[in-house]
Amino acid sequence: MSTSIFDVLKERGYIAQCTNEDEVRKMLANEKVTFYIGFDPTADSLHVGHFLGLMVMAHMQRAGHRPICLVGGGTGTVGDPSGRTDMRKMLTDEDIEYNCNRFKEQMARFIDFSDDKALIVNNGDWLRKLNYIELLRDVGPHFTVNRMLTAECYKNRMEKGLTFLEFNYMIMQSYDFLELHRRYNLKLEMGGDDQWSNIIGGVELTRRKTGDAVYGLTFTLLTKSDGKKMGKTAGGALWLDKEKTPVYDFYQYWRNVDDADVEKCLALLTFLPMEEVHRLGSLQDAAINEAKKVLAYEVTKLVHGQEEADKAQAAAEAVFGGSGSNENMPTIQLTAENEGQKLLDILVGAQVFESKGEGRRLIKQNGLSLNDAKLADPDYVLTDGDFTDGEAIVRKGKKKFYRLVK
RNA sequence: GGGUAGGUGCCCGAGUGGUUAAAGGGAACGGACUGUAAAUCCGUCGCCGUAGGCUACGAUGGUUCGAAUCCAUCCCUGCCCA
Structure with a gap:
């Protein structure tokens, strides 16, 4: 490990902010580092935003470091206010557990969890056991509200209203860092750039409680050239x-x-x-x-x-x-029920359109083709002649294709 | 708890009794152009539908021939005071 993975990450454009670039580079070059990225189980699947984090993890793991995937079974119950203008809806415990399990399955496709080369932990395991008074006395003195209020991540919410529940998110995430440091000698937290404030919180808390040097690093958010979120x-x-x-x-x-x-x-x-x-x-x-x-x-x-x-x-x-077979095209399997139905109704049923109105409109605007011919009649009913070898091709707009199969 | 400003369609945001399915912008969608791109231009953009109807402006009731617009109660949010 003479060259630092840090430089690889930098070259590929991942790195956004780092608490101490030189020290992190050196550390990553000279030792096997345990680091973590947190994922809050707000939905039952990961999305491309998470995928970027998983890529970072994979790079790090290939370079010999040990990733910890932290699923937020505890923090997910509170909801991260970072960059949001509205409060997240509250998830039930069952939702969160279900989502955590989905996450684990998906992560295993990118990260090698064999032989403890990577770990998955759930912060619900420790956060849920915390005692309020003890926690307050333990970590409370290390945060000043003044400082927290100036954090970038609360900016939006300072105008719209930030609940105490969400305000505590930073504390919980910071506590995660401390806990992981204690358990696994974890030294680095990574996350999307919107997590910067939360990560700083954990770095500072851990330093103050333990005196150990720990670091934070954020990666670029996946945005389009016009600044909008990608994905x-x-x-x-x-x-x-x-x-x-x-x-x-x-x-x-x-x-x-x-x-x-x-x-x-x-x-x-x-x-x-x-x-x-x-x-x-x-x-x-x-x-x-x-x-x-x-x-x-x-x-x-x-x-x-x-x-x-x-x-x-x-x-x-x-x-x-224009070449190759259609068999991998999105396919709509027709049933006996579809017999005699208008094509429009079939497509609505298959959720190609959200409503009949939308479908009618599209047809009126010349946006629907059947087997390469524009369809003008919204009430059109499929005939046997429309099928070649049992399939018909419907095109919606310019590039959405569906294969109807009898 | 008191005062005050608000809660409008996917989002932002106009609208203070009828002509409002609700201006404008953004997003999205279709068409033209193209490179399965971007930009641009044109069109569409609640639901069902031939007409016409139905549902919608925080919630529930009420006033009225008629309400997003007025009244009452309730819920939620900002700001100020306690």
């Missing part, structure tokens, strides 16, 4: 669970990123060597599609495995390249 789709977040975001859609998301974001995404979301990343990123005009294909394939492969990535790629080729 937003019409249906919300881009999930890592294929039940929530079909693999094909996942692939297409990356296939369609803005030109300006391709290089950054390749660096952050794949393990391709940086020379290759630069080469692909420097492609111009239509040629950059090549880079997008690589990006989509690589990211999909990491998240869903090679087999799924191949399928998604094949489906995309079939649709846009």
Whole structure:
């Protein structure tokens, strides 16, 4: 470990802020470091934002360090106010436990947990046992409210109202750091850049309580060149669970990123060597599609495995390249019930449209095709003639394709 | 607890008795253009539908021919005072 993983992370553009760059670089070069990233179980799947953190973890683990995935079974009950203008809805204990388990399954795809090379812990294990008075006396004196109030993460909420419940989030997260330091000699907390305030809190608390040198490091948030959050789709977040975001859609998301974001995404979301990343990123005009294909394939492969990535790629080729089979296209299986139904109703039933009105509108606007021919009649009923080898292709808009199978 | 300002469609935000399914902006969606990109332009953007109807402006009741707009009660939030 003579070269520091720090420089790798830096070169790939992960690093946003660090409590002490020189010392962290040195530490990561010279010793095996145990570090953690926290994930709050606010949904039943991880999404691309989390994926970025997992990439960081994977890089670190490959460099010989030991990741701890902290799932927030305790903090998740409170809700992190960072950067939010509204309060998170309260989750039940059952929700949180369920979500924690989903997280674990997904994480195992990226991180090697064998032989304790990485750990998953749940902060509910210690946070839930805390005694209020003891906690207050233990950590309370190390935080000043004045200081906390100036934290960037509360800024939005200072205008809209910050509850005491959420105000305590920082304390809990800080306590996690201290606890992990005590249990595992953990020395570094990482997180998205929006976690900076919370991470600082943990670093300072641990230093004050133990006198040990510990550090914090944040990574870039995945944003588009226009500053908006990346990974937003019409249906919300881009999930890592294929039940929530079909693999094909996942692939297409990356296939369609803005030109300006391709290089950054390749660096952050794949393990391709940086020379290759630069080469692909420097492609111009239509040629950059090549880079997008690589990006989509690589990211999909990491998240869903090679087999799924191949399928998604094949489906995309079939649709846009005009070759290959349709069998991996998003498919709608028709049933006897669909017999005689309007195509529109079938598509609404398959959630291609959210409502009939939306479908009608789309048809009126020339946005729906059946087997490559514009469909003008909203009341159209499928006939046998529409099917070739038992399947018909419906296109919604420019690039959403669905295969109807009898 | 007292005073005060608020709670409007996915988000921001106008609207203070009818012509308001509700201005404007953003997001989103469709079309044109293109490279399965961006930018731009045009269009759409509650639900069902031929007309027309239904549901909606924190909640519940009320006044009225008619309410997002007025009244009452309640819930929630900001700010000031205690």
